[in-house]
Amino acid sequence: MKMTELPIVEGLVRLCADGWQQGWHERNGGNVTYRLTREEIEAARIRLTRLPGEWKALGISLPELGGEWFLATGSGKFFRNVPLCPEDALCLVELNEAGDSWRLRWGLCNGGKPTSELAAHLLNHSVRKAATGGACRVMYHAHPAHIVALTFLEELTDKAISRALWQSETEAPMVFPGGVGVVGCMVPGSMELARASSEKMKEYDAVVWAHHGLFASGPDFDTAFGLMHTVEKAAQVRVLVTNAGGARQQITDEEIRAIAEGCGVQIREEFLL
Numbered sequence: 499m500k501m502t503e504l505p506i507v508e509g510l511v512r513l514c515a516d517g518w519q520q521g522w523h524e525r526n527g528g529n530v531t532y533r534l535t536r537e538e539i540e541a542a543r544i545r546l547t548r549l550p551g552e553w554k555a556l557g558i559s560l561p562e563l564g565g566e567w568f569l570a571t572g573s574g575k576f577f578r579n580v581p582l583c584p585e586d587a588l589c590l591v592e593l594n595e596a597g598d599s600w601r602l603r604w605g606l607c608n609g610g611k612p613t614s615e616l617a618a619h620l621l622n623h624s625v626r627k628a629a630t631g632g633a634c635r636v637m638y639h640a641h642p643a644h645i646v647a648l649t650f651l652e653e654l655t656d657k658a659i660s661r662a663l664w665q666s667e668t669e670a671p672m673v674f675p676g677g678v679g680v681v682g683c684m685v686p687g688s689m690e691l692a693r694a695s696s697e698k699m700k701e702y703d704a705v706v707w708a709h710h711g712l713f714a715s716g717p718d719f720d721t722a723f724g725l726m727h728t729v730e731k732a733a734q735v736r737v738l739v740t741n742a743g744g745a746r747q748q749i750t751d752e753e754i755r756a757i758a759e760g761c762g763v764q765i766r767e768e769f770l771l
């Protein structure tokens with residue numbers, strides 16, 4: 499079995515292809531990382547054909563992720579090209595025990611480096627790994643147009659954006675009853691954005707990046723992709739209704755509570771009136 503036939507590589511390639519088809523990844527927009535299990539590291543290790551790359555400083559220290567391996571998209575790689583040549587567009591990265599350096603184990607066969615948002619991904623992995631008892635493994639960043647549009651229409655607070663989404667589609671309070679975090683407009687790839695996101699990730703499994711996109715996490719590719727899709731769909735309905743002249747009615751706070759209760763999830767009550 500080749501590296502590209504490993505289920506985790508196939509899963510990540512499929513997510514990239516699906517995200518591209520949704521229109522969420524213009525050019526090189528977006529990035530994904532997956533934190534491997536011990537078994538997946540061993541399955542990958544025996545298929546490696548190259549010597550490891552040089553250790554490179556991360557610029558941050560995350561000992562809680564020491565020794566972990568991550569499958570990631572490469573910086574500047576176009577999502578639409580990922581299925582054509584995963585060995586070029588993707589990479590497998592190993593962190594040292596101190597969690598302050600990384601080295602390349604596979605991928606980027608034509609050169610390059612991991613996503614420019616690697617610091618954000620790793621900080622978020624660290625926070626979500628702790629928050630979920632190790633269950634969270636996927637970080638997915640995309641540029642869906644309607645969630646970006648919503649950040650021009652609504653107040654940029656966790657409460658305003660979460661409530662606007664819940665009010666727009668009954669699926670929203672079911673899929674993200676905890677709401678979404680929101681960070682302001684910051685330089686892509688910056689440590690400021692990485693740190694602000696990971697602060698929000700302590701409480702939320704998805705964070706809206708104002709005028710930029712969305713960061714969604716989950717235990718597997720389906721859950722992270724599904725969260726991205728559901729947030730974006732609710733944003734799309736909100737924007738469609740706004741475009742059509744505004745809502746005559748919307749899902750009320752009482753209805754949001756009833757939906758959450760009906761499917762046995764805990765709604766973040768302080769976001770309701």
Ligand code: 13P
Pocket residue numbers: 526527528529571572573574575612613614615639686687
């Ligand atoms: P990368 O190509 O470096 O992953 O950057 C894309 C992006 O969306 C930055 O926020």
Ligand code: ZN
Pocket residue numbers: 527528639640641686710711
């Ligand atoms: Zn981006």
